[in-house]
Amino acid sequence: MGYATNNNYLDHYFWTGYRWLKPTKWYNRIQVNYNAHHSLLFSKITDQKVDTKFQMFSTNVNANLQLKNLWFAGAFVGYVPYGYDFYEARWTGYVFKTPRRNQFETWFESNNAKKYVLSFDYFVGLRDLFNSPNHQLSVQQSYRFNDKLSVKYGIVYNPTTNDAGFYDYYFKKDINGNDIRDANGNKILDDILFSRRNLKTIENIFSAKYNFNNRSGITFRTRHYWSKVKVKQLYDLNDDGTLAPTKHLDRSIEHKNLNIFNVDAVYTWQFAPGSFINIVWKDESVIGDDNIKYTYLKNLDNTIASPQNNNLSFKIIYYLDYLNFKKWSKRH
Helix, strand or coil: CCCCCCCCCEEEEEEEEEEECCCCCCEEEEEEEEEEEEEECCCCCCCCCCCCCEEEEEEEEEEEEEECCCCEEEEEEEEECCEEECCCCCCCCCCEEECCEEEEEEEEECCCCCCEEEEEEEEEEEECCCCEEEEEEEEEEEEECCCCEEEEEEEEEEEEEEEEEEEEEEECECCCCCECECCCCCECEEEEEEEEEEEEEEEEEEEEEEECCCCEEEEEEEEEEEEEEEEEEEEEECCCCCEEECCCCCCCCCCEEEEEEEEEEEEEEEEECCEEEEEEEEEEEEEEECCCCCCHHHHHHHHHHCCCEEEEEEEEECCCCHHHHHHHHHHC
16 A cells, blocks of 8 residues: 555656676676666646656665675666656645766675674765765674574665755745735745755664464564754745745744654464454653754763653454354354
8 A cells, every 4th residue: 555645746667777697707697787667747737837847866776686695786877867746845836856966885784594684875966066975874684593593784874965945934024024815815935945855764673573482472663753944045936937045134044953762562463364453552652842952872861861652452363264254163
């Protein structure tokens, strides 16, 4: 199941690939792929400022291989030219001209049959607007102690410099600083503000699984998500989708800092074929403010010490076989 964020698009995809399936001394198989994606609006948007339906085009070449020791490795090279984002401005008709991007990625994963498994992924996207690099580093580790107990830990580190995105609206004001409204009482838009900002996101996930037997077990997962936004400069969105330094010098800059901490523990017992008892405990705490000076550990400490939202649920799933039930009802 999934959901569509909008339905006004016409997309075309192209893929082709080539495989080497005959093993050699150092690899078992190799595959090289080429992908292309072209996206248009299906129909133009009301009061559209830019006379185009074009949204984006992307193309990439990627390759992956399995080595003789059953490790996997791969690489990706992509290119995205200028495009138009009809939704980032968050006001019908306005559009943001997205920057040109060069993308590179490499990854590997060790042998999944081993007790210890390590995977590594590094991605970088280089955008020409404000000379903005976007890095993402992901490291995943898992260890299987025996048939009953296994643990897994993963970290994702995603710093971005000079990212451009929606900031806020600026509405027309009178000489006293009060909002000017139309005949229907609605504020009148003066400009859409974008910001040039530095982003940093760190996500840590630890999970464990223990099976008491082949019918019952417990899973545990804890996650801390930290993301901060340091705004450096504000810009006005032009009608052609480009940005210009804002003329609204009275608008102050606000930074953002978000922490989310989750714990999920689930006990499952299969007491009959297709029938289960589930006991679930969930804990969550969320902190959102503008304090970006704290380190990661200080953010984690503040989040754990904040008020928690705890939930305990109990669920029974019972599988009723209609044929057996029919036989039972006839006997009685």
